[in-house]
Amino acid sequence: MPLSWYLVFGALLFMIGVVGVLTRRNVIIVLMSIELMLNAVNVTLISFSHYLQDLRGQIFTLFIIAVAASEAAIGLALVISMYRGKSTFNLDEVNVLKW
Amino acid sequence: MEAAALLEGTAALLPHITVLVTGLVVLVLDLFLPPRGLGQAGSRWATEAVSLVGLALAFACALAQAGDEPRAVFMGMAVVDGLGTFFNAVFVLIAALTVLLSAHYVRREDIRPGEYYALILFATLGFMFVGSSSDLVMMFLAIETFSMATYILAGLLRDTPRSLESAFKYFMLGSFSSAFFLYGIATLYGALGTTNLLALSQAMSAEGTSPLLLMGMGLLIVGLGFKVAVVPFHMWAPDVYEGAPTAVTAFMTAGPKAAAFAALLRVFAQGFGAPAFSEEWVPIFAVLAALTMLLGNIVAIVQQSVKRMLAYSSIAHAGYAFVALVAHNAAGAGSILYYLVAYTFMSLGAFTVLMIVARRDDQRHVFDDYAGLGATNPALAAIMSLFMFALAGFPPTAGFAGKFYVFSAAAQSGYYVLALIGVLTSVISVVYYARVVILMYMHEPDAEAPRIRLAPTSVAALSVTAFGVLYLGIFPGGVMQLAARSVAFLFPG
Numbered sequence: 001m002p003l004s005w006y007l008v009f010g011a012l013l014f015m016i017g018v019v020g021v022l023t024r025r026n027v028i029i030v031l032m033s034i035e036l037m038l039n040a041v042n043v044t045l046i047s048f049s050h051y052l053q054d055l056r057g058q059i060f061t062l063f064i065i066a067v068a069a070s071e072a073a074i075g076l077a078l079v080i081s082m083y084r085g086k087s088t089f090n091l092d093e094v095n096v097l098k099w
Numbered sequence: 100m101e102a103a104a105l106l107e108g109t110a111a112l113l114p115h116i117t118v119l120v121t122g123l124v125v126l127v128l129d130l131f132l133p134p135r136g137l138g139q140a141g142s143r144w145a146t147e148a149v150s151l152v153g154l155a156l157a158f159a160c161a162l163a164q165a166g167d168e169p170r171a172v173f174m175g176m177a178v179v180d181g182l183g184t185f186f187n188a189v190f191v192l193i194a195a196l197t198v199l200l201s202a203h204y205v206r207r208e209d210i211r212p213g214e215y216y217a218l219i220l221f222a223t224l225g226f227m228f229v230g231s232s233s234d235l236v237m238m239f240l241a242i243e244t245f246s247m248a249t250y251i252l253a254g255l256l257r258d259t260p261r262s263l264e265s266a267f268k269y270f271m272l273g274s275f276s277s278a279f280f281l282y283g284i285a286t287l288y289g290a291l292g293t294t295n296l297l298a299l300s301q302a303m304s305a306e307g308t309s310p311l312l313l314m315g316m317g318l319l320i321v322g323l324g325f326k327v328a329v330v331p332f333h334m335w336a337p338d339v340y341e342g343a344p345t346a347v348t349a350f351m352t353a354g355p356k357a358a359a360f361a362a363l364l365r366v367f368a369q370g371f372g373a374p375a376f377s378e379e380w381v382p383i384f385a386v387l388a389a390l391t392m393l394l395g396n397i398v399a400i401v402q403q404s405v406k407r408m409l410a411y412s413s414i415a416h417a418g419y420a421f422v423a424l425v426a427h428n429a430a431g432a433g434s435i436l437y438y439l440v441a442y443t444f445m446s447l448g449a450f451t452v453l454m455i456v457a458r459r460d461d462q463r464h465v466f467d468d469y470a471g472l473g474a475t476n477p478a479l480a481a482i483m484s485l486f487m488f489a490l491a492g493f494p495p496t497a498g499f500a501g502k503f504y505v506f507s508a509a510a511q512s513g514y515y516v517l518a519l520i521g522v523l524t525s526v527i528s529v530v531y532y533a534r535v536v537i538l539m540y541m542h543e544p545d546a547e548a549p550r551i552r553l554a555p556t557s558v559a560a561l562s563v564t565a566f567g568v569l570y571l572g573i574f575p576g577g578v579m580q581l582a583a584r585s586v587a588f589l590f591p592g
Contacts, residue, residue, distance in 0.1 A: 007289075014282060021275055030271065037278035041285050048289035057288055060236050064281065067243045071274050074250055078267050081257045094264050 006047035013040035025091045027082070031075045038068045108172035111179045114161040114187045115227050118194075121153025122220030129213020146212040147202055147556075150220060154195045161187040169588060171233055175295050178233035181585035182369075185436055186230030186361045190354065193443055194223040196563060197350045200451045202556035204346040207459055210255060219350065222248035226358040230365075235284045235294040238362055242280070242326065245358060246273050249351055253343040256461075265342025272325060272335040280322025286315035296370040304373055316380060319366060320387075326359035329421060330390040333414050340410035345461055348406065349450030352413040353443045360420060360435055367424070368432055368589050377427050385425045389520050391418030396524040400531050406453055406464040408531055409446070412490055415528065416442050419505055422517050426508040429583065429590040434504035436582035441489075441497035441571050448564030449486040452479060455557055458549060469535055471544025476551050480539040482565050489568045491532040492525045497571035504579060 013036055020033025042061045049057025079089070086093060109116065125146055132142035161184055169180035197219055205212050225245025232238040250273060254266025288294050290311040291302040303312065321332065328336035340348045367380060395415030402408040420438045423431040456472070456479075457463050473480040489496035502525060506518040571578060 010285075014278075017278070021271070034271075034274045034278060037275075038281065041278065041281040044282070044285040045288065048285065051289075052292045054292060056236075056294065057285075060284075060288075060294065063236060063240060067240070067277075070247060071243075071277075074247055075270060075274070078250075078254060078263070078270055081254070081263055082267060085258075085260060085263060094267060 003047055003051045007044060010040045010044035010047065013037075013043060027079050027089045027091055030091065031072065031079070034075075035068060035072065038064055038071075104172075108177070111164075111170065111172045112177060112231070114157045114164070114191070115224060115231070117153060117157040117160055118191070118220055118224045118227060121150060121157070122217050122224065124153070125149055125213060125220060126217040129211070129217070132213070134211065143202075143205060143212045146216050147198055150198050150216045151195060153220070154191050154198070154223075158188060158191045158195070161191060171297075175297070176234045176237045177228070177231045179231065181588060182361075182364065183231035185582065185585040186357070187227050189357060189436075189440055189443065190223050190226040190230065193226075193350070193353045193357065193447070194219055196443075196447050196560055197346070197354075199556050199563070200349060200447060200454065200560035201346040203554035204344065204454055206554075208256065208344065208461060210344075215252070215255065218248045218252050221245075222252070222350070222354060226354055226361070229358045230361040232365065233296050235287070235296065235299075235366075238365065239277070239281060239284060242358070242362065243277060245355060246277065246326075249347075249355055252347045252350070253339060255347065256344055259461075261342040262344060265339045268335050269339040269343075276322050276325030276332070278322075279318050279325070283315045283318030283322055286311055286318060290315060296365060299370050300373060303371070303376060308376065308379065313379060316371060316376075317383075320380065320383060323359055323363055323366070324387065327356060327363065327417050327421070328414050329387050329417055330394045330414065333391070333394070336414055337407055337410040340413065341404060341407045341464075345406065345450060345454040345457055345464075348410075349447050349454070352409075352446045352450065356413070356417060357439045357443065360424075360439060363424060364432060364435065364586075364589070368427065368586075372427075372589060381425055381427055384421060385514065385517055388418050388421035388425055389517060391415065391421060392520055392524040396527045399528070402531070403466065404464045405466055405469065405535060409449060409453070412528065412531075413446065415524065416446075416490070418524075419502060419521055422509050422514070422521055423505045425514055425517060426505075426512040428508060428512050429587065430504070430511055431508035432586035432589055433579060433583035434501070434508045436585060437504055437571075437575070437579050438501040440578060440582075441501040441568070444564045444567035444571065445486055445489045445496075445498055448561060448568060449483070449490065451557060451560050451564065452483045452486065455479065455551060455553065458551070463548075466534065466538055467545070468548070469538045470542035471539070473540040475544045475548075479551065479553070482561055483539065484536045485565055485568060487532040487535050489572070491529045495569070495572045497568045497575075500572050500575035500579075504575075 017033045017037030021030055024030055042064055045057040045061050164184045167179055171178045222245045225241050228241035232241055250266055250270045253269050254263050256262035290309055291299055293299055324332040392415055395411050395418055399408050399411035420435050423435045489498040492498040492502045506521050509518040
């Protein structure tokens with residue numbers, strides 16, 4: 001399959017992630033959308049890495065996976081303390097400070 | 100990698116390693132020190148002393164590298180050069196001042212010192228690696244390092260809804276922007292086959308612009324724009340700065356902002372600095388700078404909370420520093436460094452006063468809480484006035500000298516309109532800074548407000564920042580020369 005298919009796939013995944021972060025109000029789904037954006041970058045990097053016959057792109061992907069894991073750890077910890085305080089997963093109810 | 104190269108790399112990154120080791124020592128020390136009871140005061144002092152000694156060592160290591168030949172280490176991942184060394188010193192200074200101003204806060208709000216100071220040190224490590232990275236992979240990892248530490252710091256008071264909400268918004272928009280930054284790196288990697296900044300600029304000069312390259316550049320602008328909180332990517336900043344614990348807000352307005360400017364200088368002035376590419380990004384930056392200065396200053400006028408007003412003021416100041424980036428000449432790059440040092444002193448100082456006035460539970464942040472401060476606590480009011488005048492840009496303070504350098508650099512490159520907007524918005528900013536001063540001196544104090552007691556560490560933090568603001572304002576030449584020498588390699592000839 002040509003490179004452009006993978007790139008378009010990555011771009012679509014990224015767009016789905018962006019739309020998810022901007023429109024969804026459930027915290028867990030927003031976190032999933034952010035992960036989706038990071039994985040879209042991974043798909044893009046790996047397809048470029050294969051196309052260029054250069055391993056650096058794939059090594060970078062491993063770094064991104066590690067960073068995504070630690071980001072998820074912090075995100076879920078925040079979700080848990082939010083649920084303890086407010087018993088909700090809805091982002092619209094987190095509004096002490098005005099946007 | 101050969102042993103010699105490993106040794107050379109380790110020696111080159113000695114300032115970073117010192118900060119890392121200090122952070123780890125603080126973290127391990129926390130296990131063995133008594134958390135409660137009689138030993139509690141001792142554990143706090145021990146943690147702070149270890150942090151400050153470590154930072155002093157790191158500062159000495161950073162100074163020892165001044166004037167070294169620029170060299171890349173660890174296979175082109177990190178670099179030791181004037182820019183990196185200058186930023187290392189600035190970041191260590193920010194961390195040391197934050198430790199000083201936090202000492203009172205940690206006791207008052209009963210924060211566990213081990214995790215707090217360790218996170219400050221790890222965030223500082225992230226800043227320093229941003230300033231020293233010469234590869235986009237390295238830069239991404241460094242940005243994530245400090246971002247994650249600051250997400251946790253913002254949510255440190257996890258039982259208070261404001262702090263938690265601040266951490267939440269910071270985390271959401273921080274990781275959102277990191278994804279854009281990453282997508283930009285991936286696109287550039289696809290366009291040019293490398294992530295090393297020097298190799299990127301060489302490859303770009305050989306191949307010229309392509310749609311893929313421009314897309315990558317745009318995504319990097321979005322990603323870093325969020326980190327600097329430049330309009331229109333600023334909407335997280337007022338909420339996050341207002342909700343975070345005040346000592347942390349002080350740290351966040353100084354550190355991450357300076358680190359994001361270090362990243363902008365590395366990527367845009369160094370990587371995309373060639374005239375063929377700078378003409379693509381300079382107009383975008385000019386629009387961003389103008390919007391940031393206008394919005395930051397105008398919205399700050401209507402704020403009811405001093406903390407939120409300073410958050411908007413921090414956005415506006417990022418706009419002024421952006422003007423220097425737009426100028427894209429040697430004077431501009433030098434004035435960014437100068438401005439960041441000046442802003443560090445002004446902002447950390449002002450937030451120290453805020454932290455003291457807020458009293459227990461970090462509640463009192465509205466303008467009326469400052470009424471009559473000149474009568475009840477003349478010294479504190481005088482020093483707050485100094486910081487307000489400095490932020491507004493009055494001579495003879497660091498704020499004036501910083502703005503002078505930035506706007507003259509812009510005028511040098513022919514951006515007269517931008518310099519004019521900068522001067523006009525500075526005039527607007529006097530309205531809200533003067534409001535604090537007027538309240539302090541011309542209104543009756545609130546009789547029920549508890550008395551303010553100054554801790555010795557807070558006095559030390561205030562003295563250092565006030566001295567910095569005045570010294571940089573009266574003798575700006577020394578630091579400016581240092582800054583100009585540090586960035587000279589970006590604009591040869």
